[in-house]
Amino acid sequence: MSADTEEHGADAPGGDAGGANGAGGAPVSPRALARRRRAEALRRFAREYTRNRAGLVGLLALSAIVLLALFAPLLVDQAELTVTGAPGAAYEPPSAEFPLGTDNFGRSVLDLIIWGSRVSLTVGFLATVVSVVLGTLVGVTAGHFGASGGPAGRVVSSVLMRVTDWFLVLPTLVLAVALAAVLPRGTGTIIIAIGLTVWPATARLVRAQTLAVEARPFVERARALGGGHTHVMAWHVLPNVMPVVLAQTTLLVATSIIAESTLAFLGVGDPTTISWGGILEAARTAGAISSGIWWYMIPPGLAIAAVALSFTLCGRALESVINPRLREQR
Known part of the structure; x- marks a missing residue:
């Protein structure tokens, strides 16, 4: 709830039935009143969000994927993910024992996808945090000083936005590949490379x-x-721009996960971890495409698409809740 809404809410005639007094006319403290208003705002938000069916589908799918990643250590035997501990033969087609078949080492593709969700989601979330924090800091600073900072403030705003424009015109994938290739290889490098390339929007x-x-x-x-x-x-x-930042965050997570998968597929990811992009890169290297081993290529691609779609549906639903004009167009 914005600050101006809170200021005028209590002054509106008959607007807040229990704004100053609680049950029985007892005075309510400002903190209790603020908590009551926040709770009411959350209830309104939940009601509007649940009316968006696509958003609910995305939220349910995303919750299932996140739970799968959290409980991956209980569902998958890590010893069977190693090359020496593979439980099956190479390139076994889908069966009752291996629902998604095996890879070129005899490892279960289903186990690889379940375990790879941990790295893909972690990189997606952390890279988004880096991007959103940097983008919000630059955006708020540039907007504030551009509006009320005087001549010196406008210079600061102009410099920040020219730097932003410079990052915008650079090819994002090329810049991310360059950063990932220059910095030491690892998951942290991938997070930094993605976070530093998707913040300008x-x-x-x-x-x-x-x-x-x-x-x-x-x-x-x-x-x-x-x-x-x-x-x-x-x-x-900052409190009044946070709803927009939240909606942008859900959309950026999908972008970050796709970027991580792309970097891993190009061979600049972390070779010591299992991720969805890494599975695709390993399948390409092993010649699964030319050999017709479809179960090694399609499942990780579908997993990436499912997560990206889930985050996109959640982001669009949040936008429709935040923007009344979008609610009217549903």
């Missing part, structure tokens, strides 16, 4: 939202009362 979006928030009366009152730049950005601007 978030920065642009947050800056636009920040400019809209900066024009609202409650921000002007905060400045008139002596609020500094840090106070205004942290307590007035």
Whole structure:
């Protein structure tokens, strides 16, 4: 709930039936009133989200995949994921023992996919955190100083946005491959490479939202009362742009997972871990495409597509809840 909504909610005639008084006319503390309003806002959010069927489907599918990744150590014997501990023969087709067949070493493809979900989701989430934090910081700073920082602030805003534009025009995949090739190979490198290449879109979006928030009366009152730049950005601007950031986050996770899979498929991923992209790269190297070993190639690709689609459905549902115009178009 935005700050200006909270300010005017209590002043509206008959707007808050129990705003100042609780049951029996007892006075309610400001903290209790704030908690009540937050709880009501969450209930409204949940009601609007559950009306979006596509969003519910994406949320259920995503929850199932996340639970599968969390319980992977209980479902898969790690010893059977090694080359020497493979339980089957090479390239066995799908059967009752191996529902998705085996790879060129005799390992169960289903076990590889279940275990690979841990790395793919971890990289997707952490790379998104890096991207969203960097993009939000740049976007809020550029928007705030561009709107109320004076001549010096506009210079800071212009410099930040020119850097953002420079990253935007660079080919994202090429830049990520270059970073992953230069830095030491590992999961941390992949996270940094992806996070440093997909943040500009978030920065642009947050800056636009920040400019809209900066024009609202409650921000002007905060400045008139002596609020500094840090106070205004942290307590007035950032809470009002967080809904947009949250929606952007769900969309970026899908992008990050696809980027990790692409880097692994190109051979610049972490060779010591099992991920969906790594499975595809291993299948390509082993010649599964030319040999017609479809069960080695299709399942990891479908897993990547399913997670990306789930996050996209959740992100679109969040956008429709946040933006009333999108709700009207459903």
